[in-house]
Amino acid sequence: MPALRPLQPLAPAPPRLLNPDPEAEPDRFSELPPEIRNVIYKYVLADVELHITPVLQPGQALPKPPSPKSDRTLPPLPALHQPLSQISRTPSQSSTTSSDPNSHPPSLTTNRPPPPNQSTLAPILDKRRTYPNPHPLALTSRLIRNETIPLLHQHCPVHCTINEMDFTPLLAFHSRIPPSDLKYLQRNPNLVITLVTTQDKELGALDSMRKWLHWRADQHRCQPDWRYEGSRPSSRVGNDLRRRLKRMVEKGKKAEMEKILRAMKVDAVVNDLWREAELFCNAFKRLVRSYASALSVLG
Incomplete structure (x- = not known):
């Protein structure tokens, strides 16, 4: 039987601090008491407002800016085996190089489009402004996110714009909140839904509105105090909504639909x-x- 090799002795463990210094300041933010952290969160979130934006469908992207109209034809992309000496340069770059010896060397000419002006970028910039990023506190760490999100839902004003009675953004917003955290949103008194209709015809199926009314009619769910606002729609849209209200049977859905029509200044009963x-x-x-x-x- 071969002899066993003796194991090396383990290093001694570091000494344990049985009585830490109570006056020592915490080194990390997570070591602060929860009360102090909540005070800091409320101070940071004092002027924050939540805006519920439309949801992009799978595969849908932001619209691209229109291509600038120009009669100039750009040279094709050079092949990989083409030597650098045979790649053409633009006349402006060659003249700049010959006149100013201290200028930077001209860049290679490819099929790069000219830089768009501010008017070309205006539509895409306005579109990106409607899709803001989350608050930086929600992206810091998991601990700070779990402590910040309830305060956002409870103390910050929430605004949602519903276009053409499409409640998909609001349904998506509620689906991302766990049922146990809806109580924080229920305590928020500043919840506003703005209803906007621009069509002059009937609105169609409105599946998202039926889901929203079904969700609001559920008595076993925490219901936040959403307040509706809006302008008077066209007569066709108003008659269509009034007809849908007349066909409803459930009391919860009918009461919520009456709130919507009252906010849009549409008489529920003629x-x-x-x-x-x-x-x-x-x-x-x-x-x-x-x-x-x-x-x-x-x-």
Whole structure:
């Protein structure tokens, strides 16, 4: 039986501080008491507002700026085996090199487009401003993120713009919040939904609005106090929304839809006198059309 090689002795463990100095200052931010950290978070988030932006669909990207109109044809991209001496340079660069000996050497000419001006970049910059990055505190560390997100939802104003009754951004925002953290959003008194409609026709299926009404009608879920705002839509859109309200059966959905119509200044219920006047006008229009068609046949 071969002899076993003896193991090397282990290094002694460092001495343990059984009684640390209570007056020593903490070295890291996470070592501060939670009360002090919350005070720092509230001070940093004093002027922060949350804006719920539209959600990009999978594969959808921001629109590209339009290509500048120019009659100049750019030289093609040089081949990899082409020597540098055969690559052409632009006339402006050659003249600059000959006139100013202290200038930088001219760059190689490729199919690089000319630099766009500010007017060309304006649409893309405005579009990027509608997709802001998260707050820096939420990107620092996992500990700071878990402590900051509830304070954001509880103390910071939240604004959401709904275009053409598409509640997809708001549904996506709520889906990212765990059910146990909805209580923080429920304590926030500054929750505003702005309803914007620009169409002059019926809005279509509105699946996202049905999901939102179903979500708001759930009595076993924490419901934040969202407040609706908006301008009066066109008559067709108003009649379409009023017709959808009339067909609803559940009380929770119907009550939430009445809040939406009230914020958009659309009468949820039309009185009988107005309805009779509308029916009389429609009957009078049909009578005029039939009389005009009869005159055209006789004439």
